Structure formats: structure tokens, C-alpha cells
Amino acid sequence: MPTSTPNYATDRQTSPSHLDPTPDDYTLTPFADRCIVVAEAGAGGHGCVSFLREKYIEEGPANGGDGGSGGNVYIQAVRGETSLHKIARRRLVKAGRGKNGQGKMRGGERGSDVLITVPVGTIVREIQRHDPIQNEIDEQQRPKRSRRKQEESDMTAEIEGTGQYRKDKWLVFPGMVPSEVNRMTFPKLPPPRKSHLAALQPAAPIWLDLDKHMETPMLLAAGSMGGMGNTHFMSPFSARPKMATRGDEGMKISLQLELKILADLGLVGLPNAGKSTLLRAMSNSRARVGNWAFTTLQPNVGTVVLDDHKGRPMVSKRTRDGRLRENFTVADVPGLIEDAHLDKGLGLGFLRHVERAAVLAFVIDLSAGDAVQALKLLWKELAEYEMQRGKELNAETERRMVKYVPPHMRSAPDEALDSPDLDMSIDPLPFVPTTPISAKPWFVVATKADLPNTQENYEALQRYLTDVRTGVQPHPSGLKNAWKHNTQSIPISAINAEGVAAIPQLVMDLLEE
Ligand SMILES: Nc1nc2c(ncn2[C@@H]2O[C@H](COP(=O)(O)OP(=O)(O)OP(=O)(O)O)[C@@H](O)[C@H]2O)c(=O)[nH]1
Numbered sequence: 438m439p440t441s442t443p444n445y446a447t448d449r450q451t452s453p454s455h456l457d458p459t460p461d462d463y464t465l466t467p468f469a470d471r472c473i474v475v476a477e478a479g480a481g482g483h484g485c486v487s488f489l490r491e492k493y494i495e496e497g498p499a500n501g502g503d504g505g506s507g508g509n510v511y512i513q514a515v516r517g518e519t520s521l522h523k524i525a526r527r528r529l530v531k532a533g534r535g536k537n538g539q540g541k542m543r544g545g546e547r548g549s550d551v552l553i554t555v556p557v558g559t560i561v562r563e564i565q566r567h568d569p570i571q572n573e574i575d576e577q578q579r580p581k582r583s584r585r586k587q588e589e590s591d592m593t594a595e596i597e598g599t600g601q602y603r604k605d606k607w608l609v610f611p612g613m614v615p616s617e618v619n620r621m622t623f624p625k626l627p628p629p630r631k632s633h634l635a636a637l638q639p640a641a642p643i644w645l646d647l648d649k650h651m652e653t654p655m656l657l658a659a660g661s662m663g664g665m666g667n668t669h670f671m672s673p674f675s676a677r678p679k680m681a682t683r684g685d686e687g688m689k690i691s692l693q694l695e696l697k698i699l700a701d702l703g704l705v706g707l708p709n710a711g712k713s714t715l716l717r718a719m720s721n722s723r724a725r726v727g728n729w730a731f732t733t734l735q736p737n738v739g740t741v742v743l744d745d746h747k748g749r750p751m752v753s754k755r756t757r758d759g760r761l762r763e764n765f766t767v768a769d770v771p772g773l774i775e776d777a778h779l780d781k782g783l784g785l786g787f788l789r790h791v792e793r794a795a796v797l798a799f800v801i802d803l804s805a806g807d808a809v810q811a812l813k814l815l816w817k818e819l820a821e822y823e824m825q826r827g828k829e830l831n832a833e834t835e836r837r838m839v840k841y842v843p844p845h846m847r848s849a850p851d852e853a854l855d856s857p858d859l860d861m862s863i864d865p866l867p868f869v870p871t872t873p874i875s876a877k878p879w880f881v882v883a884t885k886a887d888l889p890n891t892q893e894n895y896e897a898l899q900r901y902l903t904d905v906r907t908g909v910q911p912h913p914s915g916l917k918n919a920w921k922h923n924t925q926s927i928p929i930s931a932i933n934a935e936g937v938a939a940i941p942q943l944v945m946d947l948l949e950e
């Protein structure tokens with residue numbers, strides 16, 4: 438009987454490894470790095486009109502409870518999140534409405550809160566705000582002279598301690614006909630109120646850079662107050678007031694969110710250079726690898742664990758705040774091509790993810806022509822991008838200084854808040870001042886060193902980097918004040934995981950620069 442013993446040696450050759458996978462062996466998680474979302478705080482519940490009724494007490498006093506306040510909207514940047522796609526899909530994040538008050542002095546339940554969780558590195562900017570209560574408060578604080586004539590009658594009524602019926606403010610005893618309502622005397626409308634939580638809201642217009650993991654959520658929009666039950670309107674003249682106030686409308690803020698990944702190391706390289714393979718070799722990432730340009734279409738982030746799997750740190754380094762570093766993160770972005778800064782290829786949209794990386798690694802394919810030329814081309818694109826962003830920053834600063842209008846003075850086109858195609862108008866968020874790209878520490882990863890005839894190319898690259906370090910050659914970006922203390926290159930073969938082990942130590946050293 439023929440026996441077949443599996444041939445492990447050939448099996449290993451034919452079956453793709455973790456580092457040289459078939460193109461369909463990858464994980465792809467949904468990804469979005471920008472979106473617009475409308476955050477709506479909960480409206481307050483209405484106050485209740487009710488009266489005590491018991492055996493032998495036919496016409497008891499008022500006992501309507503207050504409405505519950507609306508739920509709050511919170512935001513929290515958490516480490517586990519990597520993308521904004523969940524929020525991008527939701528578009529409207531709405532906190533619960535407070536419940537209405539009930540008889541027997543029972544107050545309404547509070548509305549439920551909502552939490553927007555975003556990845557660390559998200560920038561939040563307010564586009565529009567509709568805050569009816571703030572508008573009312575502002576209106577009341579305006580000098581009386583400027584108020585319109587129509588309101589004068591209201592004012593005289595106010596002085597006498599009585600007010601008028603307003604459908605949007607008052608609730609009356611159910612079953613009353615309009616003529617009865619007209620004959621009723623209404624007390625003065627209570628002044629607009631805000632929940633005490635409103636003081637914790639960030640100042641308008643909201644502008645947040647959530648660049649750290651947050652242990653507790655942060656309040657974005659506080660829920661509105663509930664209406665007052667009819668007990669509040671009891672007076673010596675009317676023991677059984679038949680009115681209560683409605684709960685306040687919740688405020689709406691439309692926010693633009695943009696994720697700028699905050700990785701420790703950013704991989705920059707031409708398409709097909711081997712960036713994703715390198716990420717796979719360094720971390721547990723399952724980034725897509727394929728022998729064609731633009732295999733990667735969205736950023737991948739991998740975590741390199743600095744441990745040799747024996748419970749002992751392989752590279753141990755303390756961060757500036759004294760914490761022992763156990764890992765660092767690497768962002769692999771789509772390849773850059775010439776003129777990426779003019780939005781060719783996929784480059785520009787993703788450059789913002791390397792903009793905030795602490796250290797840059799230029800991944801250069803030694804088998805694909807002159808490595809020095811490739812390095813210069815990559816630096817040229819980065820320098821152009823940086824200059825463009827610098828100009829935007831200046832323009833943005835100017836715009837904010839000249840045209841700033843407090844939000845309550847702006848005319849709020851409410852319809853726009855509800856319009857479904859807000860996404861069409863996304864402009865990139867302005868530059869967040871960080872270290873300029875050219876001032877970041879960097880090094881070169883010369884990959885595919887296993888291929889033939891790559892030796893000379895690597896030597897030329899090394900000579901060039903020595904010249905840059907010693908000042909014989911200018912920095913490849915052509916910019917002054919660029920970082921060139923210790924320019925060096927590491928030859929690797931990512932596909933065989935050779936030479937890759939030297940990278941973590943170097944990154945650790947550069948992270949402390
Ligand atoms: N021989 C050899 N081939 C490699 C090495 N690293 C990557 N490759 C191959 O190069 C091709 C491209 O690798 P990727 O990792 O997808 O390249 P990339 O830079 O991520 O490409 P884009 O995502 O398109 O920008 C794949 O076929 C890899 O198998 C290496 O060290 N040696």
C-alpha cells in the first residue's frame with residue numbers, strides 16, 4: 438500500500454508565508470478619516486398639569502411634576518478606536534428627550550445620554566450651532582431700546598406680572614377650548630434656563646484636538662431643561678393653575694471630525710516599495726500586500742510590541758514622562774508618487790497621517806532604480822506638502838482673526854443642519870501646529886536587499902546619507918533647519934524578516950530626540 442508522507446519542505450515553499458501572502462489574504466477594516474456629524478442634545482420633557490384628587494377632596498391643589506431634562510452628548514477619544522466610519526455612518530447623534538412630568542408631583546425621567554467615541558488623534562471643529570435657549574438669553578440681555586415694537590406689549594404685561602399665552606411655551610389643561618384659553622390669565626413666563634452642566638461645555642465655537650486617550654468622556658452639548666409643572670404657578674390668586682411650561686428644545690451642533698493618525702513611526706515610500714510587507718514583518722498587522730502599485734488604499738496601523746515573547750522587554754526605554762515603553766505604533770499609508778502634493782495618486786489625502794508621526798521611515802526599494810533619486814523625490818513631495826500646509830495655516834489664522842463672529846450673533850440657517858449632503862462640502866481641516874515634517878527625525882529602510890544587484894545601489898545610498906549628515910550635501914528636502922543629526926539607513930529583506938529586528942531599537946532612540 439503506497440504511503441504518502443507530506444513533504445513539509447515543498448509545502449512551505451508553495452504555501453504563502455505571513456510575509457509573502459496571496460493578495461487576498463488580508464484584513465480590511467472599514468475606514469473613514471473625516472466626516473460631518475450633527476450632535477443634538479436632548480430636549481426637556483414637558484411639565485404636567487394635574488391636581489390632587491382623593492376621596493372627599495374633589496378639587497385639590499395643583500400637583501403636576503416637572504419634566505425631566507434632556508440627555509447630554511459626550512465625546513471621548515479612546516485608544517482602541519482606529520477609524521471614524523461608525524460615526525460617519527450615523528451622521529446624527531441624538532441624546533434622549535426627557536420624559537414628561539406626571540401627577541402626584543412626580544418629575545419626568547432624564548433623557549438618556551449619548552457618547553461619541555473617536556480614535557485618538559481626532560480633531561473636532563464646529564461648523565454650525567443652533568442653540569434656541571442661548572438665543573433667548575441673548576435676546577433678553579439686549580438693551581431694551583433695540584427691541585422691536587411688537588414686544589412692547591409683552592413688556593408692559595411683564596411689568597404687571599402677567600404674561601401672554603404662547604403656544605410654544607405653555608401647555609394648558611387638556612380639554613380646554615381656545616376661548617377658555619384666551620380668557621385665562623397667564624403668569625409671567627419663567628426666564629430661559631440652562632442646565633448647570635452647560636457651564637462645562639467647551640467654549641463656542643468648538644475646536645478640539647483630542648490627541649490623548651481620555652479616561653472620562655467630555656461634555657459636548659448639555660441637554661435642555663424640562664418644563665415646569667403647574668405647582669410652580671400657584672399663587673394667592675389662583676390655587677389651581679391650569680398651565681405648565683413645555684420642555685426646552687435641545688441644541689444642535691454640526692461638527693466636522695477629522696482623524697490624523699498619531700502613530701510613532703510613519704512609513705513613507707513609493708507605491709510597491711514594500712511598506713505593507715515591512716509593517717507585517719514588524720507587527721501582527723495583516724495589511725494587504727501585492728506586487729502592484731496602490732495595493733494599500735487606506736492607512737494601516739500596526740503596533741510593534743517590544744518584547745521577545747519571553748516576558749522580558751527586548752528594547753527597554755523610558756519615555757520622557759518616565760513610563761516604560763512597551764510598544765510603538767506604525768502607520769503604513771498608500772504610496773506617494775511624484776506630484777502627490779498636487780493630489781496625484783492617493784498621496785495627498787493620506788499625507789496628514791504621516792504629518793503627526795513622531796519619526797519617519799522612508800521605505801525604498803533597492804531593486805527599483807536609483808535609491809538616492811527615490812529618497813529625494815519622496816522628500817520633495819513632503820516639503821511641498823509642508824509648504825502648502827504652512828500657507829494654509831497662515832490663511833486660516835487670518836481668516837479666524839478677521840471674520841470671527843460669536844456663534845449667537847450668526848444667523849443660523851437651521852435647514853442646513855438637516856440637509857443630508859453636508860459631506861459634499863468637506864474642506865480639509867486647517868493645519869494643527871505640530872513639529873514641521875522636515876524637523877522630524879527620520880531614517881531610510883532599504884528594502885528588498887535579498888534581490889540581486891542591489892548592493893551598489895545600497896552603497897550609493899549610504900554614501901549619500903553620510904554626505905547629508907556631514908553637510909557635504911544639502912538635506913534632500915532642500916529645506917533649512919531640517920533634521921540631519923544621524924541620517925542612516927537599514928538594509929532589510931522584509932519578505933524574509935531579515936534585518937527588521939534592528940528597526941525597533943533605532944525608532945526607540947529617535948523617539949527620544
Ligand atoms: N524580494 C522581496 N520582495 C519584497 C520585499 N518586500 C516586499 N516585497 C514584495 O513587493 C511587493 C509590494 O509589497 P507591498 O508591501 O504591497 O508594497 P507597498 O509599498 O505596501 O505598496 P503600496 O501599498 O501599493 O504602496 C509585494 O509583491 C511583496 O511581496 C522584500 O524584502 N524582498
Ligand SMILES: [Mg+2]
Pocket residue numbers: 712713714725726732733769770771
Ligand atoms: Mg501597501
